[in-house]
Amino acid sequence: MEHPVQKPPPNPLLDFSGLPRFAEILPEHVSPAIDALLARARAATAAAEKAAPTWEDFVLPQEDAHEELGRAWGQVSHLHGVMDTPPLREAYNENLPKISQYWTELGQNLRLFAKYRELKASPAFAQLGGARRRAVENALRDFQLSGAELDAAKKPRFAAIQEELAKLGAKFSENLLDATKAWSIVVEDESRLAGIPADVLLAAKEAAEKDETRPDSKRGWKFTLHMPSYFPVLQYAEDRDLRATLYRASATRASEFGRPEWDNTPIIGRILALRREAAQLLGYASHAEVSLVPKMAQSPAQVLEFLRDLARRARPFAEKDAAELRAFARAELGIDELQSWDVAYASEKLRASRYSFSDQDLKQYFPEDTALTGLFRVVESIFELSITESKAATWHENVRFWEARDRNGRLVGQFYTDLYARDTKRGGAWMDDAIGRRRKGAGIQTPVAYLNCNFSPPVGGKPALFSHDEVITLFHEAGHGLHHLLTRVEDLAVSGMNGVEWDAVELPSQFMENFCWEWDVLGGAKPGGMTAHVDTGAPLPRELFDKMIAAKNFQSGLATLRQVEFALFDMRVYADFDPATAGPAGAGVQALLDEVRREVAVMVPPAWNRFQNGFGHIFGGGYAAGYYSYKWAEVLSADAYSAFEEMRGSKGILDAGTGQRFRDEILAVGGSRPAAESFRAFRGREPRVDALLRHNGMIPA
Ligand code: ZN
Secondary structure (H helix, E strand, O other), rough: OOOOOOOOOOHHHHOOOOOOOOOOOHHHHHHHHHHHHHHHHHHHHHHHHOOOOOOHHHHHHHHHHHHHHHHHHHHHHHHHHOOOOHHHHHHHHHHHHHHHHHHHHHHHOOOHHHHHHHHOHHHHHOOOOOHHHHHHHHHHHHHHHHHOOOOOOOOOHHHHHHHHHHHHHHHHHHHHHHHHHHOEEEEEOOHHOOOOOOHHHHHHHHHHHHHOOOOOOOOOOEEEEHHHHHHHHHHHHOOHHHHHHHHHHOOOOOOOOOOOHHOHHHHHHHHHHHHHHHHOOOOOHHHHHHHHHHOOOOHHHHHHHHHHHHHHHHHHHHHHHHHHHHHHHHHHOOOOOOOOHHHHHHHHHHHHOOOOOOOHHHHHHOOOOHHHHHHHHHHHHOOOOEEEOOOOOOOOOOOEEEEEOOOOOOOOEEEEEEEEEOOOOOOOOEEEEEOOOEEEEEEEEEEEEEEEEEEEEOOOOOOOOOOOHHHHHHHHHHHHHHHHOOOOOOOHOOOOOOOOOOHOHHHHHHHHHHHHHHHHHHHHOOOOOOOOOOOOOOOOOOHHHHHHHHHOOOOHHHHHHHHHHHHHHHHHHHHOHHHHHHOOOOOOHHHHHHHHHHHOOOOOOOOOOOOOHHHHHHHHOOOOOOOOOHHHHHHHHHHHHHHHHHOOOOOOOOHHHHHHHHHHHHOOOOOOOOOOHHHHHHOOOOOOOHHHHHHOOOOOO
């Protein structure tokens, strides 16, 4: 007997039978699909409220409905990120509020919360596997942190705080953006431009010509506070006053020195007060404590100790960096007193005098296919996979599609690479999941990932050439991709990166970056090496590699202390700072920042610097009491990598045995157990900071 052939749904966003049907998705598909899936999710929620509190009857049907919603919306968001067109943007913005409203609703659904508690308390809970128990515990934790447990009298206040915080965060970012956009300077005297690179000058000239606020003049060069304009001036302009002018304008953005309506000072005070109040409603002393609940770090005190320890170790190197810079500026540049607006300029000059090679030289050795082959060779060697190019419907002709198979030829996962910058793609580089690994009936659904970058496309008939920084970015995103693709977990809520603590998520990505500094990987001595000169095919010469390595840790002491300064300020302002008793708005926050700088900084900015008014990570974004995560995860990734370094003398850096353990204990388990446990299982001990210090050249001689 033959089964009837199932016709695929006409709306491609409602087809979950395989890979996304990118060639067919149109903006007009979005609203009907999202409406249908939201209705399905709401029906699943309503059924779950009445279901028996078991995994099969209660959790699973919700997971099915949410997976479909997540996958369809994931495709829409992905297209919004990489192929933004006015009709698609409209469809995206029309549906975004519906989606966020649904998740908020779900987070405060008391009947679901009660049902999860019943499940946790039932004998069935102990019968669940570790991954499912963790998924249930995470769900309970998230309900608690969204205020589901508060008594009825406190709930409205908690909700009002969350709403106001969302608005304040958006306003903080808008003020910063508006203040950034409003400032510019037009230089008409050509002699002031000495030192600034030609491409920056060209852009500045075009900007002056297009400036509609100066209808009578098209002369001059216009500079702004946007990074591609601002930073080259600070780095290269010989005119010290010009540097000082731009620096001051940037360092006082959105502060009391500018337009009152863009001043972020009162907003910072309000955000701190509200986060503290919300934390106390939930029964915690501070927002820092709340922020750490779903993270790997245990307490604000532990984070502070971690940061201070790092500062102590970096300090001698930072002092040496600063002393060298000051001496160089005095002797070679005639700058007797190094100011904040001289630092980038003097550093660039010192770097150029010490290491005589340019990014341009290096780039010639990384044509796209060579770099990709190099990446795949690393992945294939350490994880015993084979990666081959394959075919799938995509959203752009430059997108490529790949599959990874294990030693037995079984499909492990698939991924898209979309590497070139385009004006329809948002900036930066990121990994996203298209399909997550999970059990579906008798079979396993294999995972699919997107790797998105903004590298330079091919020019002049040559293949695309990647800078070493771009290659590092490629490895970084591939690390996130591997976390998603190499999971063995069968429950979506904790498979791949799902459910992994925020301060551990960057472990696999930063781990992969290390391979970009290995002679065995770059040197090309073996077939499939990662470098081949675009014209001659020659591998990277050892001499150039040695220069690269020598330049790697230039001023790393200063860079480390800067990150510690930001992270320490973030943790302290959310841990023990009480805006109610800290005096007039702004002064208390400034005093705290000054204190942090006295403790850790070796180069202190001028008193009018208002860095905090532009610290969007912690006031406008998701990093409040979480900025330390960057360094925290780097300790883990460097220490994990050192297990591979230990194999150098015997089996080599690409050792498959160590790779297998890394895969088994870290990548495969995803969020199914605490990251600290996974790390201990891989390394056989607690994380140590030594490898990070060594990689940054900060081991005392
Ligand atoms: Zn990352």
